[in-house]
Amino acid sequence: MKTQRRIFMLRKSWLLVCLCVAMWMVGAVTVSAEEHLQVKSDMKLELDGKPLQLDESYLIDNSLFVPYRAFAEGIGAEVSYEAATQGVTVQKGGLTVHLTIGSSEAIVGGSSRMMVGPAQLINNSTFVHSRFLSEVFGIRVHYDEATRTVHLVSSGQPSENPAPKTYEITIEGFQFKGGNITVESGSTIIFTNKDKVKHNAVAENGSFKIPLLTTGESGSITLTEPGDYAYFCELHKNAMQGTITVK
Structure with missing residues (x-):
């Protein structure tokens, strides 16, 4: 009986060791994957042929994410942020878009729309999907692989000195x-x-x-x-x- 109990305890200890190793490996893979998915981008952005100045941007799951405030103001929108709810609001031409950090759902003019990825904090700044935020405001997006430039084409009315x-x-x-x-x-x-x-x-x-x-x-x-x-x-x-x- 003592021998059988000792064998049982050894087997139990071995199973616990294997489980711990497995959990450690899963954790390591998860961290590695998260690091791999977020890559600082060297892409340039132009709005109607003029450079759009952004301090930094990131490729996340092969989609370009940009700092929402600088990007939104660059396309002529007004922005606000509510710290209590981590909510982001962007307004342009009578259309209001609400985003929440950590959520892929956007409320566009009162209707729910899904983005390719959630608005998120990177280096204490809020980043959002550039194509989504462009197209909801009627801005067309074209990517030039040769120059790694994202061309944004607005649909605004011509001004006295059109761009x-x-x-x-x-x-x-x-x-x-x-x-x-x-x-x-x-x-x-x-x-x-x-x-x-x-x-x-x-x-x-x-x-x-x-x-x-x-x-x-x-x-x-x-x-x-x-x-x-x-x-x-x-x-x-x-x-x-x-x-x-x-x-």
């Missing part, structure tokens, strides 16, 4: 869709490749040349001098041509 505009040309089916366009001086033109082969855009007069773009990649140019800019794809010149007229 430079942004235009889009889609490369698809070996064509520049919307490729023959007229733009204002200082406008930015974004080329996005949706084909499964590489394409680019090269001006006949040598004024610009976008690098070869793979599927889903974008490249942009800004034209300030009036005139006609004929361009082509370097790899498919005979089939892919277009003209940008700057006025």
Whole structure:
């Protein structure tokens, strides 16, 4: 009986050791995963062609999170924060958005909407999902992989001195869709490749040349001098041509 009891106690001790080791390993993996998911970003942001100044931003689950106050004020919104409830409020153009730190739910104009991730504190500052906060206020978002720039295009009415505009040309089916366009001086033109082969855009007069773009990649140019800019794809010149007229 003593021998059996000793064996039982040894087995029990061994099981406890294994359980502790397993719990330690799970804890280690969890911490590692959390650290891996939060990465400081080097992406640049532009609103209607002008740089949007932010002290820092982070990639969380491959989504760009930005400091809500600096970002919201940069797009012309008013912000407030309630410490008691950890609630964030952003107002612009008659629309009010309520966020809560730690929650992925947003209240947009009284209706519930879900974000890709919760508003959260990083280095004592509140960070929110940049695309969500842009699009709820009618701002389009385009990412240029080649320059690692997020282009924000507002839908506001033109002012007396309007900001430079942004235009889009889609490369698809070996064509520049919307490729023959007229733009204002200082406008930015974004080329996005949706084909499964590489394409680019090269001006006949040598004024610009976008690098070869793979599927889903974008490249942009800004034209300030009036005139006609004929361009082509370097790899498919005979089939892919277009003209940008700057006025």
